[in-house]
Amino acid sequence: MSTGDSKAPPAESPARLSERDRPWVMRTYAGHSTASESNALYRRNLEKGQTGLSIAFDLPTQTGYDPDHELSRGEVGKVGVSIAHKADMHALLDGIPLDEMNTSMTINATAAWLLALYMTVAEENGVERGALQGTTQNDIIKEFLSRGTYAFPPEPSMRLIADAIAFTVDEVPKWNPINICSYHLQEAGATPVQEIAYALSTAQAVLDGVRPRVPPERFPRVFGRISFFVNAGIRFIEEHAKLRAMGRLWDELGRERYGVEEPKFLRMRYGVQVNSLGLTEAQPENNVIRIVLEALAVTLGRDARARALQLPAWNEALGLPRAWDQQWSLRIQQILAHETDLLDYPDIFEGSQVMDALVEELTEGARAEMAIVAERGGAVKAVPYMKTQLVESHRARVGAVERGDLKVVGKNVFTSTEPSPLEEGEDGGILTVDPEVEQGQIAAVREWRSERDQAAVDTALEQLATAAGDESSNVMPATLAAAAAGATTGEWAATLRAVFGEYRGPTGVTDAAPAAEDESLAELRDRVERVSEALGRRIKILVGKPGLDGHSNGAEQIAIRARDAGMDVVYEGIRLTPSRIAATAVQEGVHVVGLSILSGSHRELIPDVLDELRAAGAEVPVVVGGIIPRVDADAMLAAGVSRVYTPRDFEITRIMGDVVELVAEEHGVGVPAG
Amino acid sequence: MSPDPRELGRRLRERDRSAAPAALNVIEDRSAGARERKAALLREVSPTALGHEAPAHLIGVTGPPGAGKSTLLSALVASWRRAGDTLAVLAVDPSSKRSGGSLLGDRARIEHDPRDDGLLIRSTAAGARMGGLAAATREAAHALAAAFDVVVVETVGVGQSETDVEEVCDTVAVVVQPASGDTLQFLKAGIMEVPDVLVVTKADLGEVATRAQRDLAQALGALGSRDVPVVAVSSVAPPQGMEELAEALDAHLARLDLPERRLRSRRAMALGELAAEHGDAAVRALGGRRAAERLLAREDPAADVRTLVRALRERAGVNT
Numbered sequence: 006m007s008t009g010d011s012k013a014p015p016a017e018s019p020a021r022l023s024e025r026d027r028p029w030v031m032r033t034y035a036g037h038s039t040a041s042e043s044n045a046l047y048r049r050n051l052e053k054g055q056t057g058l059s060i061a062f063d064l065p066t067q068t069g070y071d072p073d074h075e076l077s078r079g080e081v082g083k084v085g086v087s088i089a090h091k092a093d094m095h096a097l098l099d100g101i102p103l104d105e106m107n108t109s110m111t112i113n114a115t116a117a118w119l120l121a122l123y124m125t126v127a128e129e130n131g132v133e134r135g136a137l138q139g140t141t142q143n144d145i146i147k148e149f150l151s152r153g154t155y156a157f158p159p160e161p162s163m164r165l166i167a168d169a170i171a172f173t174v175d176e177v178p179k180w181n182p183i184n185i186c187s188y189h190l191q192e193a194g195a196t197p198v199q200e201i202a203y204a205l206s207t208a209q210a211v212l213d214g215v216r217p218r219v220p221p222e223r224f225p226r227v228f229g230r231i232s233f234f235v236n237a238g239i240r241f242i243e244e245h246a247k248l249r250a251m252g253r254l255w256d257e258l259g260r261e262r263y264g265v266e267e268p269k270f271l272r273m274r275y276g277v278q279v280n281s282l283g284l285t286e287a288q289p290e291n292n293v294i295r296i297v298l299e300a301l302a303v304t305l306g307r308d309a310r311a312r313a314l315q316l317p318a319w320n321e322a323l324g325l326p327r328a329w330d331q332q333w334s335l336r337i338q339q340i341l342a343h344e345t346d347l348l349d350y351p352d353i354f355e356g357s358q359v360m361d362a363l364v365e366e367l368t369e370g371a372r373a374e375m376a377i378v379a380e381r382g383g384a385v386k387a388v389p390y391m392k393t394q395l396v397e398s399h400r401a402r403v404g405a406v407e408r409g410d411l412k413v414v415g416k417n418v419f420t421s422t423e424p425s426p427l428e429e430g431e432d433g434g435i436l437t438v439d440p441e442v443e444q445g446q447i448a449a450v451r452e453w454r455s456e457r458d459q460a461a462v463d464t465a466l467e468q469l470a471t472a473a474g475d476e477s478s479n480v481m482p483a484t485l486a487a488a489a490a491g492a493t494t495g496e497w498a499a500t501l502r503a504v505f506g507e508y509r510g511p512t513g514v515t516d517a518a519p520a521a522e523d524e525s526l527a528e529l530r531d532r533v534e535r536v537s538e539a540l541g542r543r544i545k546i547l548v549g550k551p552g553l554d555g556h557s558n559g560a561e562q563i564a565i566r567a568r569d570a571g572m573d574v575v576y577e578g579i580r581l582t583p584s585r586i587a588a589t590a591v592q593e594g595v596h597v598v599g600l601s602i603l604s605g606s607h608r609e610l611i612p613d614v615l616d617e618l619r620a621a622g623a624e625v626p627v628v629v630g631g632i633i634p635r636v637d638a639d640a641m642l643a644a645g646v647s648r649v650y651t652p653r654d655f656e657i658t659r660i661m662g663d664v665v666e667l668v669a670e671e672h673g674v675g676v677p678a679g
Numbered sequence: 680m681s682p683d684p685r686e687l688g689r690r691l692r693e694r695d696r697s698a699a700p701a702a703l704n705v706i707e708d709r710s711a712g713a714r715e716r717k718a719a720l721l722r723e724v725s726p727t728a729l730g731h732e733a734p735a736h737l738i739g740v741t742g743p744p745g746a747g748k749s750t751l752l753s754a755l756v757a758s759w760r761r762a763g764d765t766l767a768v769l770a771v772d773p774s775s776k777r778s779g780g781s782l783l784g785d786r787a788r789i790e791h792d793p794r795d796d797g798l799l800i801r802s803t804a805a806g807a808r809m810g811g812l813a814a815a816t817r818e819a820a821h822a823l824a825a826a827f828d829v830v831v832v833e834t835v836g837v838g839q840s841e842t843d844v845e846e847v848c849d850t851v852a853v854v855v856q857p858a859s860g861d862t863l864q865f866l867k868a869g870i871m872e873v874p875d876v877l878v879v880t881k882a883d884l885g886e887v888a889t890r891a892q893r894d895l896a897q898a899l900g901a902l903g904s905r906d907v908p909v910v911a912v913s914s915v916a917p918p919q920g921m922e923e924l925a926e927a928l929d930a931h932l933a934r935l936d937l938p939e940r941r942l943r944s945r946r947a948m949a950l951g952e953l954a955a956e957h958g959d960a961a962v963r964a965l966g967g968r969r970a971a972e973r974l975l976a977r978e979d980p981a982a983d984v985r986t987l988v989r990a991l992r993e994r995a996g997v998n999t
Binding site for chain 2: 507509512514515517519520530533534538539540541542543564565567568569570571572573574575576577578582584585587588589591592593594
């Protein structure tokens, strides 16, 4: 897994490479608002020495809705750029030489579509598809497990992936059609063993799906095109071992299951974004140190060094990062690669007994966990199992932070601090997307629809539906035709939704084991009992995730803890419209509504939920949790929200106690002191 | 702030479905002070007040965990709504024994349009009576039956716990997945009541499902229940067997002497409640179960459960 084409070290100097390694591809996960604003950002980033692009799409684009769809409200241009059709893609890539660029697109359910738009734009600019280099993330299993931007049920989703792989391996040979992600599993709480096992099980499911769709002699090449997107946490020695273990198991899988022999196809290739889960809202400047250490985990040993790296920004737990914040993270990479002596040496862990033993331990653990997934019918069928395991792991982590067993500097230990000058600016140290962007994009997509050749679009979408309905055909050609004809993201996805059906992923919470007994929980349970007695009904809480944000860890942990505290909990999973939340609150007769949003769309969605609740005649208190800047929190409290919680509030049992008190107050029920 | 319970009952009787959530809040209220409010509401939807039995088809859907009940229900709900039937689903989930709390997840699995006012989904926890139905759920089912076309009670059940659902509902469908030998054994051994309709899910699995369907039909035949339909369904797109299932449920209702079944149900519920509240001693004070049943037979057939319980209490000499 070496990076460059450096020559083998000369025998007389085993300590040094005869030629310094080439650095990895340096990217910044970036994009917001409109295509042209993001384009300007990309150009500035490339000028600063970034060597590849990493496109962040907004949630409507990721889940297949146009900006004017009901579910898109509040999300347009928020966590990424809004791309509704080929003209948006043209604007996004304007002036960027696509035959030289290496572009990573974080896109999954709609990967085939965005790849088609990218190819269309390249070809309309005279760049042949064979010259294109880059990656579409295209890993749907982790969307079901943690990230939530799926659009179709599991089986047709896997078929879309297989189609994209089978198509690119011939037509766009330098493209990585899938980037199997263990990244998001760690964000959802996975242990290193789970991360390895579930990512490799996913790879196996993908490969099994593609195998019948390509000629056998092409298959080793398909194997060689699979790449990974990995996470690295703060325990950086173990994290490095994890990557070595993954490489070893990948090689094993290629040889044993798929009969691949060519070393270049067997080499595990991976890109990395380091951990965001461990970044803190408290004393956020410390995050820079965390990011540096995590970057070391994936660059330190030459035999398991990342091919491409992108680092989060120090302020991710506060809100969206600004261009300057991202620049700071790019500089970390550049200092590591260009100032330190990291790239001067052969693999520094070779022969280390400690490292070898650690790798062995993780390899064994991962093999055992992979066997369980296989027993359950493979990664697709085992999604509910894996989801439940991840929820349990995250629960253990959250509990350990809460108790102080897992130390997080500035958060649960060494918490006294001077005020941070980084948060003092007028913008509070974060990026705020102009709310006008959404209206602009809505107007733009409507104009686009009215001005294109509608007949051509209709024909292309009909052909897409036909291809989708025929299991033996590949959807890519019809997708490319629709992209060229001017169809929109929402139309492409709606056509496929009509054929494939819709889907709600498993929530992973209903099978969560009861909590271990502890004193603070027992005390809380008594309070829940007393208030429930006084109310006449057990306290009933609705935990809801409005909008398209699929990051459900927080909501899941709240739901489980509320159950463990003795409440009746209604949890419907992700992607709920404000009207659905209001209808559920009324029909279920809940005493309190808890909402979780991490995508920054709280400014639009929370008032919407409040309005819908009022319209439905539901007089229930609402509490909100998420990545919510202080000014927004104040505005929400003024608008009628009862409580706002941010990552700073990590003691869930205490939050629950707060909620019980709130319910008692609202219903005029006195809570006798316990 | 709390709405007038009689008003809520009256609105349900007049088929105003928007009264349902608030009515359920009253019915679920276990506090001593709520007893009168609850009774007032229920009187308004009793057969006496209605002048006839509540019009809804009360359907119980039960079966072991993981059999695919909610997924099946999701497809059934869609087909009923397409046919224009209004419906209420009472989804009952088990409570945690340790904390008393519960995670009510069935709602998430039933595809629905939140703006559709012809569909109500209410999740409840089974409470202390594991596997059975809380009294509130039985009362809720009967109250909602005044305002909706179909009322579904969905519960987790294996073996004997179906009895509760059978008491409450007109038609009970037991849902099993292929290769679940338990149900077959329970049926054969007579541990499990013979359901009105048996549903085998995952028909898309082919041979396994067909075999399960055949085995169950044979077992029913051996028990002399040859006319109990065994329907194979699949909720994988495109769904199969849903129309057949809907027809089987309708056919059972058509064969049913509804007033007789409802009357039997109310009497069983009254007895059950007496025993739950005052223990077996109260039943013994009446001279045993059979004597209690004879007593109930002398009461007004249109009386609601609460009236029946009151009558029993008086005779048994127990106080509230």
